Amino acid sequence: MPLAASPERWVDEHGDCLYRYALARVRRPEVAEDLVQDALLAAVRTSDGFAGRASERTWLVGILKNKVCDHFRKLGRETTFTDMEFFSGEPADKFDGDDFWIHERGPVEWKLEGAAALERAEFWQALNSCVSKLPERIAAVFTMREMDDVPSREVCATLGISDANLWVMLHRARMALRQCLELNYFTAP
Amino acid sequence: MIEPTSWWKAKIVTWVAEHTPKCHDMTRLISQSQDGPLPLGTRVKMWLHYRICVWCERYRDQLGFIGKAMRGCRHEHGAELPDDAKERLKRALREKR
DSSP states (O other), X not given: OOOOSOHHHHHHHHHHHHHXXXXXXXXXXXXXXXXXXXXHHHHHHTGGGOOSSSOHHHHHHHHHHHHHHHHHHHHHHOOOHHHHHHHHTOOGGGBOTTSOBOGGGSOOOOSSOHHHHHTOHHHHXXXXXXXXXXXXXXXXXXXXXXXXXXXXXXXXXXXXXXXXXXXXXXXXXXXXXXXXXXXXXISOO | OOOOSSHHHXXXXXXXXXXXXXXXXXXXXXXXXXXXXXXXXXXXXXXXXXXXXXXXXXXXXXXXXXXXXXXXXXXXXXXXXXXXXXHHHHHHHHHHO
């Protein structure tokens, strides 16, 4: 069955959906667009492979998912200066000499609780901008784990990092993100 | 640590503080607990620590909240591929054929 009569149709029918999927994960519009293009071109090459087992959209998202994964894999090969800087900036000033929280600098209560915050566009903006502030590789690790629940082992294999390294990256990502959200959303005036 | 209101509570708080992970370690453990179950002994110690430390308890709840939010935003709602980008994509697909 000549299914791919018009791959251009995919752009109109699934373009936005694919773009959103990529953008939520890589956050940079130009990178997201490139990934969608890579995925569609790959789909053209393999469109005989689409036997209608799943919906066309599911099939395309599956291809895009692999492209996002490849993108993360490339990031794994580069250790950047920002990573090092990020790790050296451990906020030790939050703890006293005995490693207990200094009360005034510890986590404060978040006024706007759970569900209420999730309904607000400002919260999503703050979350997005806070994740964007993480070094790219660390954001990738965090996104894979928290958004897609990729098993730790798989994340390690994709980025070529050790278990210990993964724990440190996730720990630091969460700590930085919590701090950023607290400052920019939960206690913002 | 919470401010104890009597001498025997002070004793308990001190004992728990000495026998459970320090807050700095707690932040690391709390992060790890989001990625898989920790050994029972560790979980018991963490539970005890929360009884005397509202800051770590908040830290745990807030990390959990962030995780929940991340799982809820698998799709960037509302974002649309700009028209010029769509044109570029179509051109790329035409050239490929």
